[in-house]
Amino acid sequence: xxxxxxxxxxxxxxxxxxxxxxxxxxxxxxxxxxxxxxxxxxxxxxxxxxxxxxxxxxxxxxxxxxxxxxxxxxxxxxxxxxxxxxxxxxxxxxxxxxxxxxxxxxxxxxxxxxxxxxxxxxxxxxxxxxxxxxxxxxxxxxxxxxxxxxxxxxxxxxxxxxxxxxxxxxxxxxxxxxxxxxxxxxxxxxxxxxxxxxxxxxxxxxxxxxxxxxxxxxxxxxxxxxxxxxxxxxxxxxxxxxxxxxxxxxxxxxxxxxxxxxxxxxxxxxxxxxxxxxxxxxxxxxxxxxxx
Amino acid sequence: xxxxxxxxxxxxxxxxxxxxxxxxxxxxxxxxxxxxxxxxxxxxxxxxxxxxxxxxxxxxxxxxxxxxxxxxxxxxxxxxxxxxxxxxxxxxxxxxxxxxxxxxxxxxxxxxxxxxxxxxxxxxxxxxxxxxxxxxxxxxxxxxxxxxxxxxxxxxxxxxxxxxxxxxxxxxxxxxxxxxxxxxxxxxxxxxxxxxxxxxxxxxxxxxxxxxxxxxxxxxxxxxxxxxxxxxxxxxxxxxxxxxxxxxxxxxxxxxxxxxxxxxxxxxxxxxxxxxxxxxxxxxxxxxxxxx
Numbered sequence: 001x002x003x004x005x006x007x008x009x010x011x012x013x014x015x016x017x018x019x020x021x022x023x024x025x026x027x028x029x030x031x032x033x034x035x036x037x038x039x040x041x042x043x044x045x046x047x048x049x050x051x052x053x054x055x056x057x058x059x060x061x062x063x064x065x066x067x068x069x070x071x072x073x074x075x076x077x078x079x080x081x082x083x084x085x086x087x088x089x090x091x092x093x094x095x096x097x098x099x100x101x102x103x104x105x106x107x108x109x110x111x112x113x114x115x116x117x118x119x120x121x122x123x124x125x126x127x128x129x130x131x132x133x134x135x136x137x138x139x140x141x142x143x144x145x146x147x148x149x150x151x152x153x154x155x156x157x158x159x160x161x162x163x164x165x166x167x168x169x170x171x172x173x174x175x176x177x178x179x180x181x182x183x184x185x186x187x188x189x190x191x192x193x194x195x196x197x198x199x200x201x202x203x204x205x206x207x208x209x210x211x212x213x214x215x216x217x218x219x220x221x222x223x224x225x226x227x228x229x230x231x232x233x234x235x236x237x238x239x240x241x242x243x244x245x246x247x248x249x250x251x252x253x254x255x256x257x258x259x260x261x262x263x264x265x266x267x268x269x270x271x272x273x274x275x276x277x278x279x280x281x282x283x284x285x286x287x288x289x290x291x292x
Numbered sequence: 293x294x295x296x297x298x299x300x301x302x303x304x305x306x307x308x309x310x311x312x313x314x315x316x317x318x319x320x321x322x323x324x325x326x327x328x329x330x331x332x333x334x335x336x337x338x339x340x341x342x343x344x345x346x347x348x349x350x351x352x353x354x355x356x357x358x359x360x361x362x363x364x365x366x367x368x369x370x371x372x373x374x375x376x377x378x379x380x381x382x383x384x385x386x387x388x389x390x391x392x393x394x395x396x397x398x399x400x401x402x403x404x405x406x407x408x409x410x411x412x413x414x415x416x417x418x419x420x421x422x423x424x425x426x427x428x429x430x431x432x433x434x435x436x437x438x439x440x441x442x443x444x445x446x447x448x449x450x451x452x453x454x455x456x457x458x459x460x461x462x463x464x465x466x467x468x469x470x471x472x473x474x475x476x477x478x479x480x481x482x483x484x485x486x487x488x489x490x491x492x493x494x495x496x497x498x499x500x501x502x503x504x505x506x507x508x509x510x511x512x513x514x515x516x517x518x519x520x521x522x523x524x525x526x527x528x529x530x531x532x533x534x535x536x537x538x539x540x541x542x543x544x545x546x547x548x549x550x551x552x553x554x555x556x557x558x559x560x561x562x563x564x565x566x567x568x569x570x571x572x573x574x575x576x577x578x579x580x581x582x583x584x
Contacts, residue, residue, distance in 0.1 A: 087437045107434070107493065108435050108436055109436070112436060124421070125419075125425060125435065125438075126417045126418050126421055127417075128420070128421035128422075128424075129417030129419065130417045133420055133470045133474075141402055142399070142405060142470075143400050143417065144400055144401070167493055167497070170495070178424075182424055183334065189489060191495040193493075194491070194493070194494040194500060195489050196486065196487065197481060197487050197488075198486050199484070199486070199488070201460045201486070202460060203461070203462070203484075203486065206461075206545075211503075268432060
């Protein structure tokens with residue numbers, strides 16, 4: 001038996017058209033363009049190539065894109081001042097701080113400085129807190145509006161668009177980063193899954209994974225999750241981006257896993273292409289909220 | 293075999309002395325007293341008896357206590373104005389909004405209006421978000437200072453003071469309220485437990501509970517968790533406060549559970565008495581931070 005491959009690339013292609021339609025509608029109503037500002041300090045190569053890719057995809061959808069760079073010797077105060085200017089600039093609707101920030105910069109203070117209304121990657125504590133406090137989807141949220149981080153939101157969108165019913169299912173998230181693992185756990189909980197969060201200290205990780213109806217991997221270790229760790233028929237969402245001899249692979253051993261899982265996202269072409277899509281959606285949502 | 297009974301009453305008695313010593317030290321250094329303000333709108337009987345109990349225990353420890361009441365016809369604006377006055381009042385270090393608020397009041401807006409520095413019961417989204425983002429205990433937190441809700445903090449204190457090692461253990465939390473279940477899950481995660489969050493939609497709740505090394509109940513259903521749901525030797529923390537024919541009982545069927553568990557908190561006399569203790573600790577911590 002071989003799993004259905006959940007292609008994020010195909011879904012992203014579909015959603016790009018939806019986004020173009022949303023942008024056209026927005027511009028028609030408001031005569032200005034939802035715009036994101038990226039803050040980068042230094043020239044970390046992965047960070048540079050990521051902001052280039054963002055520029056290209058935002059531009060292609062008709063969205064506004066600004067890159068604000070500082071040298072890698074930028075001080076805490078300089079970065080905070082830039083963030084504060086962008087917060088105050090009404091022509092910018094979303095702000096994203098690229099990591100890594102230079103050594104010695106207190107990232108927590110930078111995140112706190114960000115306007116939570118423009119925090120389109122959901123890193124400000126207010127956005128994390130509202131995500132954590134929010135009632136299940138479909139019920140009154142009981143919190144103010146918030147943004148969830150783009151990467152786990154993309155994973156959720158793949159599940160949703162493939163009509164995966166999460167209610168009462170056991171979802172196991174491996175990895176507890178603030179940008180993927182923890183928000184993914186909170187998003188799954190909002191869909192009424194029973195959620196288990198595993199990490200490097202988990203005593204019997206293969207055993208925990210085997211109980212998962214939905215298994216989400218966000219650890220950053222190439223091919224770590226083996227086929228024998230997967231419950232037959234499970235849905236597997238792989239957030240891993242690792243390189244083995246120059247080849248991009250996920251956290252899940254795809255060749256083994258696809259023989260056991262019911263559905264699985266590949267790497268590349270799975271959750272990766274969805275991140276930009278969700279970021280664009282958040283920028284449009286931010287522009288809407290700011291002009292209401 | 294019968295479980296060790298983890299008495300919260302006994303621990304609270306010990307900790308009252310620690311708190312009195314902390315208060316004496318603080319007052320000696322600062323010549324003013326850490327002070328909490330309670331906001332209550334209306335005369336809900338449970339709410340009235342809780343604020344009376346708080347007044348008594350804060351007073352007995354030498355802590356400042358103020359009760360600010362509004363009628364149950366208070367408007368959203370009146371409550372927000374009171375919160376905003378208390379935020380601005382430098383002689384008040386902690387603020388706690390009593391629930392339930394009157395019908396028609398938007399609680400989310402009231403929580404957002406609270407100064408996160410004075411939010412000693414950890415209900416403001418910034419405090420929830422920092423708790424969710426915080427790195428494991430013992431490592432640099434990577435977030436600003438925060439307050440965790442008093443009730444789950446009391447449960448954690450019982451585990452800690454009984455030298456329960458949570459690292460790599462499977463902790464199952466039943467109930468996902470914003471004030472107990474979810475913050476308890478986040479606190480357990482900070483101690484490197486593998487954490488599963490179960491709730492009313494969980495498919496096989498007894499089965500999930502049976503995998504728990506540490507089982508935390510916060511559902512609000514009398515005696516719901518049976519002895520047969522408990523793994524022999526497990527540590528059981530019961531946050532339930534229910535009344536059956538006038539008698540206070542927990543969410544765990546204590547008589548059955550104590551024959552199976554390794555350690556268990558009773559109801560009453562378990563997590564209950566610890567809530568005020570943790571609230572007092574948070575008020576002292578808030579006063580320290582505000583005078584640093």
